[in-house]
Amino acid sequence: MREGGGSRKSRMTETVLRSSAPERRFSVDMRALSPFIALIVLMIAGALINPDFLTASNLLNVVTRSAFIAIIAVGATFVIAGGGLDLSVGSMAALTAGVMILTLNALGSADLGSLALGMLVAVGLGAACGLANGVIVTFGRIEPFIVTLGTMGIFRSLVIWLAAGGTISMRNMELRELYRPVYFGSIFGIPVPIIVFLTVAAIGALILYKTSFGRHVVALGSNEDVARYSGVPIWRVRTLTYVIQGICVGIAILVYVPRLGSATPTTGLLWELQAITAVVIGGTALRGGIGRVWGTVVGAIILELVANIMVLSDFVSEFLVGAVQGAIIIIAMLVQRSLQRGR
């Protein structure tokens, strides 16, 4: 019922927002391309540093590893494009993973049914956590930075409490083996996590670029007042961006849990910063108003590639890895900016 009302209302505003769309699309063309160029430059650099870098197994490892951050960052693209921010995703991921494993342990049996139920719990809990963030931000009228900083602490403490400071591990080894291929398996030579994050990104891109909801998110991020006067249902749209973020965290956990089969109080530490970095590298404006789903995915891969190149290279001492990583990210952004200006 509410859905129908919303789309009717949005149809009214569609013309207003759509009129400027073609213009916008052309002006950001280079901006959309630049993360891909940065990716290619990094690949060349990696190949020069160590010939092992370009082996299929290494590249597949790296892209597979970037899946968690990539999936979470697709959700973050919605939140940030809508002018919000979510700092709680790392803790939320840890909590979701913990609860999912506890659910699987409670069910106990090694069959697809209990696995599916566990997965449902993970995605459902992610969505619920996102809804909580969204509702507090919109109806409480509190800065998202503060709200999600608060829930970050809450989710983290909850997982520490559930684990009693230790580790939550999958106890049923048969179930573990049954679930394992979701991270380690592949379909037609492509690892499953890569397929999952490409699918998530494709759906995300479809929602952000092709639906009225997506245009509302961008409108909300570029100017809240104008969006409100244009009839965008601000509260609902904003809350939904956080729900999407929560669902993405849930999906990321579906591929995270089969890898090590455990959640610890350090699971997902600093993932929020990595996700935000991936979003910004991808060309989404941190102040909102522009969202680039595919750029975000490339941003997540770039982050993981930089870390990989650091380990593969021999001329950076382990004490300085962080500094060089930081420098590479800044340089990559500078190159992107100069490309945009040069156009």
Next chain:
Amino acid sequence: MRRRTVLKLAVTAGLLAGVATGVSAQEKKNVTIGVSIPAATHGWTGGVVYHAQEAAKRLEQTYPGLKVVVKTSPDGASQANALEDLTAQNIDALVVLPFNSDELTGPVREVKRNGTFVTVVDRGLTDPAIQDIYVAGNNPEFGRVAGKYFVDNLKEGNVVVLRGIPTVIDEERVSNFEKALEGSGVKVIDKQYANWNRDDAFRVMQDYLAKHPKIDAVWASDDDMALGVLEAIRQAKRDDIKFVLGGAGMKEMVKRVMEGDKMIPANVSYPPAMIATAMNTTASQFYSNAPMRGTYVLDAELITKENAEEHYYPNSPF
């Protein structure tokens, strides 16, 4: 105003009463020990919390009249507050595992100034004059024992090392590990930080496997990291790696040592139960005539199949 004075009087009276009973009834001496430890933010501190609570229960049973108050804090600043709260409860002794040495030296000195007996655990204060008892694990020994295991069992070959979080603890462990390898055929071909974290260790190990065609053994230096390393090796299906040595004695890993897992032939202890050692010696200070003041350095023991059972705590979260 008046109410406050009355309160103060009541408190003083209570205190006097406490002292009086302590003197009159020798076998039922009233002592309060405050225990301040980090909250369970990762596996090892989770173990510390567990063993502190177990020891508190046990000690209160052993010594009637003894009260043990355990307080956990999520960071250094809140631990400083917790110390003030404990002081307000008139503790006779404090057992503290400080978050970090610099930040908490001042607050612990304040507690000491009230005449409280102070026991410091694991991380030493910058001013050792404050402590009456110091109980510590042996980080240099932790590295040395691990290094010796590689020299004895591998004789020669290539080893990769996963470091923890850049701290003094990590530096002492790794530098002494390398010192123990000197002059042997065992060579460290790579070392990187993996932050005592499973996911980071998985990532670093995948990259090691891509970079080095032949690795003979892995020093994961920590059990959480060892678990990530094992998954990465299993995925790569490499059979050149003979074993992985972790450390700290996590129950899952000790169990595998006990069961004779070929990839996990041993472990090196760094027991979170050292908090219990500290609490026991502190209680003995009040309930026995034996001299207790001094420094206790616990051995980093090599855990093998033979002695694994005494290092296995199935109920501990760690």
